[in-house]
Amino acid sequence: MSLPRRCLQLDVGNSSAKWRLLVDGEISARGVYRPGDSASRQALLACTPELEAMWVSSVAGEAAEADLAAMLEGRWGCAAWFARSEVETLGLRNSYDEPRRMGVDRWLAMLAARNRHPDTRLCVVDAGSALTIDLVGADSCHQGGYIIPGPGLMERALLLDTDRVRFAEAAEYSLAPGTCTAQAVRHGIGLAQAGAVTLALREAALSGPPLPVFTGGGGEWLAATLGGIGEFVPDLVLDGLQLVGQARAR
Known part of the structure; x- marks a missing residue:
């Protein structure tokens, strides 16, 4: 083919x-x-x-x-x-007992990050509807990961279950303490997202610091907020899809 x-x-x-x-x-x-x-x-x-x-x-x-x-x-x-998640693809090995149950976007993002940085321990962060954080060893084995509600899901959950937390004004995500309800909500969500990645990186560093690779709609903000660490690649999932599709077509 x-x-x-x-x-x-x-x-x-x-x-x-x-x-x-x-x-x-x-x-x-x-x-x-x-x-x-x-x-x-x-x-x-x-x-x-x-x-x-x-x-x-x-x-x-x-x-x-x-x-x-x-x-x-x-x-x-x-x-x-x-595309589907597999036991092994292009040398990357899945840690799941049932590989197909891993979201294929996570799998493809890891493949693309590994292709960009071979033989490197990686922390792949996809900040979209959900915030996913996955660790890949220098030996190309998936070492596990985290799935956390993204900003939109966090905000909807908060508004759904609290009667008095309501706001109409706009507010950007930030780490500064909020001085109105809109800021308190959005800044709190930003703190939670950035804090989750910070803690994941800290835990991962116990086995050797990984290189962070960010993607997703909130990936650039997270990378910048955490001090410009690692690399932001907007098309990481599609780049992984390209790798798998090319291998299949050859």
């Missing part, structure tokens, strides 16, 4: 999908697709007149995956391939 000339790649979360189109190995278009949003749907379906391959990383449910596959295949006439 030869490498596809035109390949659409998607990183599908629970509420939206980040996508990019590669032509001859170079990114020629990118965007975000949101189910139910006609403008984002049109932008995705109009990104290219033809495709040779569609590769997907998805943590959505089976019904959502089936709807997405039907939409893509109806537009371009080729089958979408969905």
